[in-house]
Amino acid sequence: MAAPRVPQIIRRMSLKLASVGRERVLGNVATTFQKLHPRCLRNYTTPQGQSSTLHSTESTSPKWQLVSAVCLERYPVVSQDRVGIEQEYGNLLETVELENSLLSEHELQVAQHKERMLKKQSGVLEDDDDERELVTALDLEDQYTEEFNKFTPASRTSDTEDMQSVQRKLMDKLVLLVKCRVGDRSLWMMPQDTRQDGETMRQAAERVLLSQCGMQEMWRSRLFGNAPSACFKYVYPPDVQEDRKHKGAKIFFYKARLMSGDIKINANISEDYAWVAPGEMDKYLIPSYLDTVRKFIVPIKSLEQV
Incomplete structure (x- = not known):
């Protein structure tokens, strides 16, 4: 008896998909194709350009460490001066x-x-x-x-040059940056921490506001949304990968606003902190980190700057 045609086999197997499990049907199809076309078996079961052992390699590869960062902004206190x-x-x-x-x-x-x-x-x-x-x-x-x-109106400008003062640059937006120890270097970044087991990324961001920025009363700040504004990832050095059992870190940024008062930085985590305007960030942040931050921070511009 002549061997049945391949289209007829596929049609029969598609009818079996409605009544039996997918894995069983695919196994039957692979067995049938192996009898008819042994050389086509690997092309049928494995996508082109991928190895048949892909699943096993993914399970043993290092995972990414999830980190929540908070972009705490102080909005302009006074409006921009009128021009032209x-x-x-x-x-x-x-x-x-x-x-x-x-x-x-x-x-x-x-x-x-x-x-x-x-x-x-x-x-x-x-x-x-x-x-x-x-x-x-x-x-x-x-x-x-x-x-x-x-009557003498209050000054619309601030004379202070203290980078830790929340009263500097009253007409501009300020963003909180902290200086933390990363390996053998001290880098400027936004307040961040690793997500712990059992908490969401937003809950980790709320914990950062509480533990690192001293926001004991949550009404003094407002965290916007459940979804992050951007993501930045970097790969750990080989020795750090071996120590932490992670390939690198993926940092998810959540935007927040300082509603009142000032912050109280955690000196056990951060070496220093500063309230920085968007135009001053290039003096603090590394280029790759800065490119990601600029995607979700809208600077304040007057008509003269447009």
Whole structure:
């Protein structure tokens, strides 16, 4: 009897897929193909360019160490200074608003009292009991003017050059960087820690805020989202791989905002810390780390910088 055709075998095996397990059917197909076409067996069972022992090599290869990092930002405290067309447009809006605005109750009373005063001086209006009210309204006007002249607005710029002060560069965004020991080197990075068993990556980021930044009250900072903003990975040196049993580290960045107060850095983990503007990061971070960070940190730019 002639051997059955290959398409007929495939059609029969596809019908068996609906009733039996996939592994059993594939085994039957491989056995049948081996009888008909022995040389095609390896091409059928193994994808092109891959070894048949791929699964065993993956199980023995070193794994990546998962790390959660927190990008803690202090948002601008004051708005940017107006420049060029911004100042001109602002002056135009103030002029239009003043022309279209209505007088307040106090301004109406002052105008009425001034008119009554003129009538009184011209003899049209005799003295009455409203004189005390007239004097009080005018005195209030003088008092408001005097208080306004004594008022001095707070400075919109900060004179401090302390990199650890959260009050520097009030018009710009600041990001917290810490200096930690990595092997035999001290590198600047964002606060981070390895994920522990049983916790999610976000829970690890919350633990970093608590243990390394001193955020004992979580309302003082806000962590955004359950998904990280970016990922950065690096391979450990061979001796470190052998010691840690990991190929390298994958760092997942979570964005957070400082809502109030200041931080209290953990000196047992970090050697130093600094509040750095996006334009100053190239002085602290290594190039590969900086390229990843710039993907999710939006700098504050004025019209002059655009």
